[in-house]
Amino acid sequence: MALCTAGALIAGGVAIAAVTAVSWVYKYVTGRHPDVSQQLDSTRFRIQDVANGMRCKACDLAGFASSYGGSAGTEAAPGA
The missing domain is CATH 1.20.5 (Single alpha-helices involved in coiled-coils or other helix-helix interfaces)
Structure with a gap:
Protein backbone atom coordinates (compact mmCIF):
# COMPACT_ATOMS: atom_id res chain seq x y z
CA MET A 1 0.00 0.00 0.00
CA ALA A 2 2.81 2.42 0.93
CA LEU A 3 4.64 1.62 -2.30
CA CYS A 4 1.55 2.42 -4.38
CA THR A 5 1.03 5.69 -2.51
CA ALA A 6 4.67 6.71 -2.97
CA GLY A 7 4.50 5.86 -6.67
CA ALA A 8 1.36 7.94 -7.13
CA LEU A 9 2.92 10.92 -5.33
CA ILE A 10 6.09 10.68 -7.40
CA ALA A 11 4.11 10.40 -10.64
CA GLY A 12 2.06 13.46 -9.67
CA GLY A 13 5.20 15.45 -8.88
CA VAL A 14 6.80 14.49 -12.18
CA ALA A 15 3.62 15.45 -14.05
CA ILE A 16 3.51 18.87 -12.38
CA ALA A 17 7.20 19.43 -13.17
CA ALA A 18 6.62 18.47 -16.81
CA VAL A 19 3.65 20.83 -17.19
CA THR A 20 5.66 23.65 -15.62
CA ALA A 21 8.62 23.01 -17.92
CA VAL A 22 6.45 22.87 -21.04
CA SER A 23 4.69 26.09 -19.99
CA TRP A 24 8.03 27.85 -19.48
CA VAL A 25 9.37 26.66 -22.84
CA TYR A 26 6.18 27.85 -24.58
CA LYS A 27 6.41 31.30 -22.98
CA TYR A 28 10.12 31.49 -23.80
CA VAL A 29 9.63 30.56 -27.46
CA THR A 30 6.69 32.93 -27.96
CA GLY A 31 8.63 35.77 -26.31
CA ARG A 32 6.18 36.35 -23.47
CA HIS A 33 8.74 36.08 -20.71
CA PRO A 34 10.20 39.16 -19.01
Whole structure:
Protein backbone atom coordinates (compact mmCIF):
# COMPACT_ATOMS: atom_id res chain seq x y z
CA MET A 1 0.00 0.00 0.00
CA ALA A 2 2.81 2.42 0.93
CA LEU A 3 4.64 1.62 -2.30
CA CYS A 4 1.55 2.42 -4.38
CA THR A 5 1.03 5.69 -2.51
CA ALA A 6 4.67 6.71 -2.97
CA GLY A 7 4.50 5.86 -6.67
CA ALA A 8 1.36 7.94 -7.13
CA LEU A 9 2.92 10.92 -5.33
CA ILE A 10 6.09 10.68 -7.40
CA ALA A 11 4.11 10.40 -10.64
CA GLY A 12 2.06 13.46 -9.67
CA GLY A 13 5.20 15.45 -8.88
CA VAL A 14 6.80 14.49 -12.18
CA ALA A 15 3.62 15.45 -14.05
CA ILE A 16 3.51 18.87 -12.38
CA ALA A 17 7.20 19.43 -13.17
CA ALA A 18 6.62 18.47 -16.81
CA VAL A 19 3.65 20.83 -17.19
CA THR A 20 5.66 23.65 -15.62
CA ALA A 21 8.62 23.01 -17.92
CA VAL A 22 6.45 22.87 -21.04
CA SER A 23 4.69 26.09 -19.99
CA TRP A 24 8.03 27.85 -19.48
CA VAL A 25 9.37 26.66 -22.84
CA TYR A 26 6.18 27.85 -24.58
CA LYS A 27 6.41 31.30 -22.98
CA TYR A 28 10.12 31.49 -23.80
CA VAL A 29 9.63 30.56 -27.46
CA THR A 30 6.69 32.93 -27.96
CA GLY A 31 8.63 35.77 -26.31
CA ARG A 32 6.18 36.35 -23.47
CA HIS A 33 8.74 36.08 -20.71
CA PRO A 34 10.20 39.16 -19.01
CA ASP A 35 13.93 39.73 -19.00
CA VAL A 36 15.69 38.80 -15.80
CA SER A 37 16.96 42.37 -15.53
CA GLN A 38 13.37 43.66 -15.80
CA GLN A 39 12.29 41.29 -13.03
CA LEU A 40 15.14 42.43 -10.79
CA ASP A 41 14.42 46.11 -11.45
CA SER A 42 10.74 45.61 -10.72
CA THR A 43 11.54 43.84 -7.45
CA ARG A 44 14.05 46.52 -6.46
CA PHE A 45 11.53 49.30 -7.08
CA ARG A 46 8.86 47.50 -5.05
CA ILE A 47 11.27 47.07 -2.14
CA GLN A 48 12.23 50.77 -2.32
CA ASP A 49 8.56 51.80 -2.33
CA VAL A 50 7.84 49.69 0.74
CA ALA A 51 10.92 51.05 2.53
CA ASN A 52 9.99 54.66 1.76
CA GLY A 53 6.44 54.06 2.94
CA MET A 54 7.66 52.53 6.19
CA ARG A 55 10.10 55.43 6.71
CA CYS A 56 7.29 57.94 6.18
CA LYS A 57 5.02 56.13 8.64
CA ALA A 58 7.81 55.92 11.21
CA CYS A 59 8.48 59.66 10.92
CA ASP A 60 4.77 60.43 11.23
CA LEU A 61 4.41 58.19 14.28
CA ALA A 62 7.47 59.73 15.92
CA GLY A 63 6.10 63.23 15.33
CA PHE A 64 8.95 64.43 13.17
CA ALA A 65 8.46 66.83 10.29
CA SER A 66 9.64 64.92 7.26
CA SER A 67 10.22 65.59 3.62
CA TYR A 68 8.21 62.47 2.78
CA GLY A 69 4.87 64.24 2.79
CA GLY A 70 4.73 65.17 6.46
CA SER A 71 4.07 68.63 7.84
CA ALA A 72 7.50 70.10 7.17
CA GLY A 73 7.98 73.52 8.69
CA THR A 74 4.61 73.70 10.46
CA GLU A 75 5.80 72.73 13.93
CA ALA A 76 6.81 75.58 16.20
CA ALA A 77 10.17 75.54 17.92
CA PRO A 78 10.11 75.17 21.73
CA GLY A 79 9.86 78.57 23.41
CA ALA A 80 8.84 80.35 20.22
